[in-house]
Amino acid sequence: MQAVIMAGGKGTRLRSITNDDIPKPMAHIAGKPILHWQVECLRKNGITDIIMVIEHLGEKIETFFGNGSNFGVNITYYWEVQPLGTAGALYDLQNQIMDNYFLLVFGDVIFDIHLARMEQYHIAKAALGTLFVHPNSHPYDSDLVVTDDNEKIIRFDSKNNKRSYWYNNCVNAGFYILSKEICKLVKPGIKTDLEKDVLMPLVAQKQAVYAYASPEYIKDVGTPERISTASHEIENGYVAARNLTKKQKCIFIDRDGTLNQHKGLISHEDDFVLESSAIEAIKRINASGYLAIVITNQPVVARGLCDVLDIENIHNKMKTLLGREGVLLDDVLFCPHHPDKGYPEENPVYKVSCKCRKPQTGMIETCVEKFNIDITQSWIIGDTTIDIQTGKNAGLYTALVLTGEAGKDGKYEVKSDLVCGNILEAVEQILKIEEI
Numbered sequence: 001m002q003a004v005i006m007a008g009g010k011g012t013r014l015r016s017i018t019n020d021d022i023p024k025p026m027a028h029i030a031g032k033p034i035l036h037w038q039v040e041c042l043r044k045n046g047i048t049d050i051i052m053v054i055e056h057l058g059e060k061i062e063t064f065f066g067n068g069s070n071f072g073v074n075i076t077y078y079w080e081v082q083p084l085g086t087a088g089a090l091y092d093l094q095n096q097i098m099d100n101y102f103l104l105v106f107g108d109v110i111f112d113i114h115l116a117r118m119e120q121y122h123i124a125k126a127a128l129g130t131l132f133v134h135p136n137s138h139p140y141d142s143d144l145v146v147t148d149d150n151e152k153i154i155r156f157d158s159k160n161n162k163r164s165y166w167y168n169n170c171v172n173a174g175f176y177i178l179s180k181e182i183c184k185l186v187k188p189g190i191k192t193d194l195e196k197d198v199l200m201p202l203v204a205q206k207q208a209v210y211a212y213a214s215p216e217y218i219k220d221v222g223t224p225e226r227i228s229t230a231s232h233e234i235e236n237g238y239v240a241a242r243n244l245t246k247k248q249k250c251i252f253i254d255r256d257g258t259l260n261q262h263k264g265l266i267s268h269e270d271d272f273v274l275e276s277s278a279i280e281a282i283k284r285i286n287a288s289g290y291l292a293i294v295i296t297n298q299p300v301v302a303r304g305l306c307d308v309l310d311i312e313n314i315h316n317k318m319k320t321l322l323g324r325e326g327v328l329l330d331d332v333l334f335c336p337h338h339p340d341k342g343y344p345e346e347n348p349v350y351k352v353s354c355k356c357r358k359p360q361t362g363m364i365e366t367c368v369e370k371f372n373i374d375i376t377q378s379w380i381i382g383d384t385t386i387d388i389q390t391g392k393n394a395g396l397y398t399a400l401v402l403t404g405e406a407g408k409d410g411k412y413e414v415k416s417d418l419v420c421g422n423i424l425e426a427v428e429q430i431l432k433i434e435e436i
């Protein structure tokens with residue numbers, strides 16, 4: 001795969017760092033230009049054929065990298081005569097793209113990503129375009145991507161829209177694998193915005209544009225504050241540790257009675273109320289480097305009390321409420337099934353024995369595969385013996401909380417590694433053990 005890096009852009013917000021003397025992508029971060037970090041990550045992923053699109057002060061980039069041989073890559077340059085936006089150069093580049101698809105990177109992001117996973121995804125989906133998406137800590141002022149349940153993008157929700165609905169924290173990170181076909185859709189010599197002028201029309205035509213979700217590190221570093229944060233995160237090892245070639249540690253979290261108040265079976269969004277310590281608990285997990293993943297049994301679907309879309313709406317409420325406070329969940333999985341048939345209102349499609357209903361470990365196994373999780377360093381927090389039994393079955397450490405059912409459900413004869421007052425206490429204790 002070849003990579004195209006859009007390395008133009010004046011970077012007015014970075015003037016205090018660039019002094020109008022170097023282009024934005026050459027701003028230093030943890031001792032090296034942003035572009036240098038990008039080239040290193042691409043090379044690590046076996047991507048050695050790089051096209052840099054340059055304009056303002058582009059000669060500084062050419063002087064630094066030359067033909068790339070000192071950096072173990074081959075770099076060619078495309079000079080924009082006038083600024084062509086985030087996609088305008090693609091028309092002219094189509095003859096230089098050798099494969100059916102290529103990677104498109106903006107020059108002001110720091111990333112450390114296992115690209116082969118994203119490439120396999122792009123191939124498996126037979127996608128025209130694949131967008132790297134992730135939950136971020138400020139979804140309320142971010143452009144969101146809305147997908148169907150097959151991860152196909154059905155619309156973009158601009159940060160300028162007024163959102164009067166619960167939304168999924170799914171943000172476009174500005175990192176793409178694009179089919180070469182897409183270059184042909186760009187008009188020559190005209191300033192073109194990739195999202196607005198190219199991707200939005202494709203999505204409106206229901207073309208195969210997909211959202212690849214990953215918890216790996218990718219952040220726009222277009223302001224001095226963000227540069228400072230990212231420098232710190234590179235230096236303390238956080239950026240490299242998130243790469244999915246490395247084993248991840250995870251805290252799996254039960255939903256009802258653990259993250260939100262126990263109110264019996266919840267089939268309507270109004271009944272979803274966060275536990276008072278939930279936001280602070282997830283905030284600590286986010287800062288720790290552990291993944292935070294909710295796994296929950298929701299037999300309400302099988303019992304016919306609501307449908308899968310209602311569950312997703314409830315989960316969007318959960319993500320919206322958390323997102324407003326700057327905290328995020330790396331994933332949310334639920335089992336809609338129930339094995340016992342014979343109730344009047346039941347939905348027979350979901351009345352099956354499955355591998356995902358806790359205490360079975362199907363949801364955990366899905367996450368282990370998806371996020372390269374090391375079970376032996378991971379935890380489950382829950383309020384029932386079912387959660388603790390799930391943890392034992394999967395080989396996780398277990399923490400029972402005394403909110404919700406407080407372990408009094410009596411389903412399994414099982415003892416947890418920790419017993420804690422609530423989810424925040426559980427997270428605090430887990431992180432304390434981690435320090436030892």
Ligand SMILES: [Zn+2]
Pocket residue numbers: 335336337354355356357
């Ligand atoms: Zn299931």
